[in-house]
Structures are given as C-alpha cells and as structure tokens.
Amino acid sequence: MLCQECDKKPATLHFTKIVNGEKTEFHICESCARERGEGIPGTANGFSIHSLLSGLLDFEPVGNMNALGAKPAQQLRCDNCGLTYTQFSKMGRFGCSNCYTQFGSKLDPILKRVHGNTTHVGKIPKRTGVQILLRREIDELKRDLNMQIEQQEFEAAAGLRDRIRELERKIADV
Amino acid sequence: MSKRSYVEEALSDWMKGNGPDTDVVISSRIRIARNLSGHPFPMLATSQQAQEVMKQLTDVAANGRLDSYGPFETIELSQLSELERRVLVEKHLISPNLANESRCGAVMLSDNESISIMVNEEDHLRIQCLYPGFQIKEAWTVASRIDDIFEEVTDYAFDERRGYLTSCPTNVGTGIRSSVMMHLPGLVLTQQINRILSAIQQVGLAVRGIYGEGSEALGNLFQISNQITLGQSEGEIIENLHSVARQIIEHERAARQRLLEESRVRLEDRVLRSYGTLSHAMIMDSKEAAQRLSDVRLGIDLGLVREVSPQVMNEMMVLTQPGFLQQVFREKMTPEQRDIRRAELIRKQLQSETDHGGV
Numbered sequence: 001m002l003c004q005e006c007d008k009k010p011a012t013l014h015f016t017k018i019v020n021g022e023k024t025e026f027h028i029c030e031s032c033a034r035e036r037g038e039g040i041p042g043t044a045n046g047f048s049i050h051s052l053l054s055g056l057l058d059f060e061p062v063g064n065m066n067a068l069g070a071k072p073a074q075q076l077r078c079d080n081c082g083l084t085y086t087q088f089s090k091m092g093r094f095g096c097s098n099c100y101t102q103f104g105s106k107l108d109p110i111l112k113r114v115h116g117n118t119t120h121v122g123k124i125p126k127r128t129g130v131q132i133l134l135r136r137e138i139d140e141l142k143r144d145l146n147m148q149i150e151q152q153e154f155e156a157a158a159g160l161r162d163r164i165r166e167l168e169r170k171i172a173d174v
Numbered sequence: 175m176s177k178r179s180y181v182e183e184a185l186s187d188w189m190k191g192n193g194p195d196t197d198v199v200i201s202s203r204i205r206i207a208r209n210l211s212g213h214p215f216p217m218l219a220t221s222q223q224a225q226e227v228m229k230q231l232t233d234v235a236a237n238g239r240l241d242s243y244g245p246f247e248t249i250e251l252s253q254l255s256e257l258e259r260r261v262l263v264e265k266h267l268i269s270p271n272l273a274n275e276s277r278c279g280a281v282m283l284s285d286n287e288s289i290s291i292m293v294n295e296e297d298h299l300r301i302q303c304l305y306p307g308f309q310i311k312e313a314w315t316v317a318s319r320i321d322d323i324f325e326e327v328t329d330y331a332f333d334e335r336r337g338y339l340t341s342c343p344t345n346v347g348t349g350i351r352s353s354v355m356m357h358l359p360g361l362v363l364t365q366q367i368n369r370i371l372s373a374i375q376q377v378g379l380a381v382r383g384i385y386g387e388g389s390e391a392l393g394n395l396f397q398i399s400n401q402i403t404l405g406q407s408e409g410e411i412i413e414n415l416h417s418v419a420r421q422i423i424e425h426e427r428a429a430r431q432r433l434l435e436e437s438r439v440r441l442e443d444r445v446l447r448s449y450g451t452l453s454h455a456m457i458m459d460s461k462e463a464a465q466r467l468s469d470v471r472l473g474i475d476l477g478l479v480r481e482v483s484p485q486v487m488n489e490m491m492v493l494t495q496p497g498f499l500q501q502v503f504r505e506k507m508t509p510e511q512r513d514i515r516r517a518e519l520i521r522k523q524l525q526s527e528t529d530h531g532g533v
Contacts (some may be wrong), residue, residue: 003215010236011369012369013368013372014369014372030527032369044247060409081214081215081218083218092342092343093215093217093296093342094215094339094340094341094343095214095217095341096214096215096218097211097212097339098217098302098333099347100333100339101333103308107336107343109341111336111343111346111404114343114344114402114404115346115347115402115403115404115405116402116405117347117402117404117405117406118335118338118404118405119336119405120205120333120334120335120337120346120347120348120404120405121294121339121405121406121407122337122347122348122350122406122408123318123321123338123348123407123408124332124413125208125330126322126326127323127325127326128325128329128330128332129332132400133333134460135352136474167290170208
C-alpha cells in the first residue's frame with residue numbers, strides 16, 4: 001500500500017481515528033506523518049494521550065445541559081480546593097479528590113473517551129473497603145425489607161431488620 | 175545501604191538480568207498511584223500540607239512496616255544535588271517528574287532497588303516495583319502487598335464508582351501502570367516494528383522510549399504499557415499486557431532466527447562492527463552508543479559474541495547516560511567532553527570483560 005499523502009513511499013503507519021463515533025483511516029509513510037504532526041510511537045513527537053487530554057476536557061455535549069438547566073461546566077468550582085472546571089480543563093489535573101464529586105456530572109464523557117469506561121471494577125481497599133462491601137449488602141437487604149413489608153410478610157421482614165442491625169453494628173466497629 | 179550506593183553503583187537488581195525471557199524483555203514494572211483522602215493533591219498543596227503528607231507516608235517505612243521487603247532507605251529529594259537526582263532517574267528509581275517538579279518529594283528505596291515508593295509526585299503516593307526480565311505478574315503481587323501495607327495505616331482517596339482517585343484522569347480507577355521494557359532489534363531490522371507498534375496501540379496499549387513519555391526509542395528499546403486504568407480489573411490489565419508482550423517476544427525471536435538463517439554474515443558484520451567500534455572509538459555520542467550497544471546485545475543473545483555478558487550491556491546502557499557519566503568521573507562536562515568520556519568508559523568496561531573471560 002502506498003502512502004495516501006505523497007503516493008510515493010510505502011505506507012508504514014496506519015491510524016484509525018474515531019471521533020464522535022465517526023471512523024477515519026489513514027495510511028501514510030513516516031516522513032508524511034512527521035510533516036502532518038501525526039505522532040510516531042516511541043519518538044519525541046509521539047502521540048500521547050496527555051497531549052490530547054486538554055482537548056477532550058473542553059468537550060461539552062451540545063444541547064443537553066441547556067435542556068436540563070444544568071450549570072455550564074465553565075462555572076463549576078470545587079468548594080474544597082477551589083479549582084474551577086476551566087482550570088481543570090486547561091491543566092488536565094484535578095486539585096483534590098473532592099473535585100471528582102464536584103465535577104461529577106461532567107466526567108462521564110471524559111472518562112468514557114479516555115478509558116472507554118466510567119466505573120471502577122478493580123481492587124477495593126482492604127480496610128476502608130470493608131465498609132463499602134458491608135454498605136452494599138445493607139442497601140440490598142433494605143430493598144428486600146421494603147419488598148417484604150409491601151407484601152405484608154412481617155416475619156421475614158423482622159429477620160431482615162435484625163440482619164441489617166447486625167451489619168450496621170459491624171460497620172460501627174470497623 | 176546509604177544514599178551513596180544508590181547514586182554510585184550503576185547495577186540495580188533489574189539490570190542483572192536474572193529473570194525469565196531476558197533475551198527480549200529487559201525489565202517489568204508496575205506503578206500504582208494512590209492519594210490520601212482529605213488532602214489536596216501535590217500540585218495544589220501548600221508546603222505545610224505537602225510536608226504533612228511526606229511525614230505520614232515516610233513514617234510507614236520508618237516504623238518498620240515494610241521490613242519484610244528488605245531494609246528501606248528514605249531519601250528526601252531536597253537532600254540530593256541536581257546530578258544525583260538525574261542519576262536516580264537514569265536508573266529508573268524515580269520519575270523525572272519527582273526529580274524536577276516535586277515539592278517535599280521523597281523516595282523510599284529497598285536495598286536491592288526493586289521497590290521504590292515515591293511521595294509527592296503527581297500523586298501523594300506512587301509505588302513502583304521493577305523486576306528484571308518478564309515478571310510483570312510477580313511485580314504486581316509485590317506492589318499490591320505494599321499497597322495493602324500503606325492502606326492499613328492511611329485513608330486512601332477512594333470512590334466506589336471511580337475507584338482510586340488520582341490527580342490525572344488518565345490514572346483513575348485502578349491507578350495502575352504496568353509496563354515491560356523490550357529490546358526489539360530483530361523486529362526493527364526486519365522492518366516489522368511499525369506494523370507491530372500500531373497493532374499494539376489498537377489494543378489499548380501505549381509504546382514509549384526507554385525514559386518514558388516523550389522519550390525516543392533509543393537502542394531498539396521500547397516500553398509497552400497499559401493506557402486504560404478504569405473499567406478493567408488489575409488482573410485483566412496485566413493479563414492483556416502479558417499476552418501481548420508474550421506474542422511480541424515470539425515475533426522478536428522468530429525475526430532473529432530469520433536474520434540468522436537468511437543473512438547471517440551481514441548480521442555478524444553489523445554486530446562485530448559495532449563491537450569493534452565500542453572497543454576502540456575515542457568519541458561516542460549517546461545515540462550512537464545506544465545503537466551499538468543494542469547491536470552487541472543482540473550478538474550476545476544470538477551467541478555471536480561470547481566474551482561479554484548481557485548484564486554488562488544493561489549496565490552500560492545506564493552508565494553511559496549523561497548524569498551517570500558525570501557522577502562516575504566526578505566532573506561537570508560539556509556534551510563534547512561527555513562523548514569522549516563515554517567512549518573511554520565503554521572501552522574500559524569491554525576490556526575488563528574480555529580480561530575476565532565474560533560468561
């Protein structure tokens with residue numbers, strides 16, 4: 001395959017870009033790639049997700065915020081560290097862990113683009129995570145409890161209530 | 175072990191080459207990013223806040239909690255000269271970011287230099303395990319245990335939905351960066367490398383040069399690492415890297431065999447020319463050194479050069495870096511002086527190898 005830019009040299013770099021779901025393919029040679037500024041892996045001008053990141057952060061889904069009456073992202077500010085969303089999108093760095101909560105509504109599309117996902121499925125801290133696991137169990141039991149009460153299964157409900165209390169005591173002990 | 179040996183001896187454990195698949199994989203590395211809840215990230219922390227974080231985290235080593243992984247030494251970056259910092263970066267014991275941009279930065283180093291725990295880098299805590307050869311799963315096991323030890327006494331910034339919260343959104347979730355450093359002269363010489371590198375990128379992995387992001391792939395060394403940290407478990411991330419690296423190892427070995435079979439004399443010529451140049455040249459810039467060292471290393475792995483051991487090549491890769499050269503010769507040098515000293519150092523090393531009969 002010849003380079004689609006110069007039509008002279010063989011194409012050695014093959015890119016697939018997916019922007020807003022639209023797929024574009026490039027087949028180019030190294031010298032054309034350099035000229036175009038398309039990164040060559042492992043070289044100084046290499047494509048890096050960091051350099052793209054600040055571009056991604058400006059991304060704002062058109063229309064949806066006005067429809068929902070949400071605050072424009074640019075006015076968001078973390079009330080813990082004071083970082084604004086605008087600063088965040090320039091630097092590509094959060095100021096503190098609270099920023100994740102404060103900018104929460106805007107993060108899904110960014111995380112989706114960077115990782116293809118928005119939700120953690122890996123390790124949970126052993127010590128503090130015990131509470132998370134217990135709380136998940138309690139939430140589930142509470143849902144069951146409500147169901148039993150609706151169905152007037154009071155005996156089963158009492159059992160669930162005792163179990164919930166037991167777990168709540170456990171959380172308090174951790 | 176004192177700070178002295180960390181900066182003066184070039185040979186860390188990871189360079190000694192006692193690991194699986196060292197003919198292709200130089201080293202395997204896991205890095206985990208963690209932050210303390212309730213503290214601003216290092217970028218926005220005041221000096222006092224950064225100081226508190228440093229105290230809290232370095233206390234973990236000081237209180238002997240890491241002792242089952244060997245003696246640790248804590249070094250504050252402010253105790254080091256610019257040159258010493260550079261040497262630690264060249265040995266891959268600390269990141270360039272910690273060396274150049276951190277405030278109240280510190281590193282806890284295990285005495286065999288396979289574990290380095292950085293404080294106040296981009297995140298409060300960066301746990302790194304660096305192993306020789308292809309041992310990415312082993313490195314994760316140790317890194318994860320060290321992580322547990324810190325978690326016993328510190329509250330991490332963790333969110334059920336987002337996972338471990340990090341300063342940069344590219345690390346959030348697992349906070350893990352797993353990477354292997356591969357020597358791929360066979361794929362470069364047979365011109366398959368670009369095809370393979372672009373395939374690697376399509377499966378969510380990144381390729382970089384030996385000194386990380388933005389650095390050039392000198393000496394046919396490529397660092398391959400995971401890009402995604404959220405939405406996959408650590409096990410999946412490592413397995414993905416492991417299986418891709420495994421395939422690259424096989425491709426590289428096949429390429430080397432093909433070169434041996436199809437163009438043995440040309441390959442020998444290339445290897446021995448480089449060996450000759452390294453043994454006799456008076457001036458050697460770092461780019462040429464990297465390329466020549468790569469050629470000779472390939473020759474050693476294929477049995478074409480027998481009088482030099484592979485770990486000397488690993489060691490020379492680090493020794494011939496600008497910071498290390500100045501450390502060895504104890505003088506500040508211009509780039510021209512460095513090229514002369516570099517050639518001198520390589521000549522001496524190769525001379526002493528052949529005197530001792532190599533391997």
